[in-house]
Amino acid sequence: MLRLDGVHLSYGTHVALDGVSLDLAAPEIFVLMGPNGAGKSSLIKVLTGALLPSRGGAVRLGQLAGARAAVGLVPQDIALYSWLTAHENCLAFARIAGAGLTEARRLSARALALTHCEDIADTPVARLSGGFKRRVNIAAALASAPAMLILDEPTVGVDLDAKRTIWQTLLTLKELGTGVVVVTHDFAEADTLADRVGFLDRGRLVRQGNPAALLDDLLGGKKAIDLVLARAPNAREAETLRSMSLAATRVDTLWTTFHAIEDWNVGAFAATFESRGFAIRELRLRDPGVEVLYSHYCNGGSAA
Secondary structure (H helix, E strand, O other): OOOEEEEEEEEEEEEEEEEOOOOOOOOEEEEEEOOOOOHHHHHHEEEEOOOOEEEEEEEEEEOOOOOEEEEEEEEOOOOOOEEEEEHHHHHHHHHHHOOOOOHHHHHHHHHHHHOOEEEEEEEEHHOOOOOHHHHHHHHHOOOOEEEEEEEEEEOOOOHHHHHHHHHHHHHHHHOOEEEEEOOOOOHHHHHHHHHEEEEEEEEEEEEEEHHHHHHHHOHHHHHHEEEEEEOOOHHHHHHHHHHHEEEEEOOOOOOEEEEEHHHHOOOHHHHHOOOOOOOEEEEEEEEEOOHHHHHHHHHHOOOO
């Protein structure tokens, strides 16, 4: 549906995008991840046509039958008329997209149904909870019946139930044939949604592909082993853990390594650490996820 070919974008001397090439298709959910300042906002602007590349091209390859707009955007900030109801907001955005009144009513009802907002359709946005505002924010973008929907941090600041509802909406959109692009820092969101994931770092799309295939290429089928310590290690102990191929996480008592499970002996593994004075509270064996890929491709680390 949309192709970027060697896109460069600069703001004066600052390079925001550096040779980004990307094909987006429907039905598919593409998840874009990267650290702050990586160029994600700039890439969104190119995808939506808000900015033209300095060099390279963005080409729309086609549009779904029945789609009124090529690309719809759900911004991170709530972009709604707070004094209007959820239905009135959707009606307004459908009309802005050029729909007649009868079609706008149909599109509004469809958008509210897809986001599970029928029960609050007649409630002013100002009176809605944060989770419902997020859902109506998506509904308003859907009211233009876009062929592709781009969402910037769609679940930031909402509880798990609201997240799951939004995730279900996006999975339903894919089933209905809509292309979906999600920009997020939420690893659980990426693990749940991504058919493909791309990692943007310092303006370059350093890797993209199916998450399971990327993990297999990186780890060769190894499983993740989480080592939960009874207390946080001191600097010397932390260096010892690193020398034993463990990586620190955002929790100071949690360290992770990767191992081929067919030759893993739990008792011997635990004894190796206990013999060096580490008190182990828990060992967890799990399938690795997108967080491993992010750490490898965006933080300069190594998960292998």
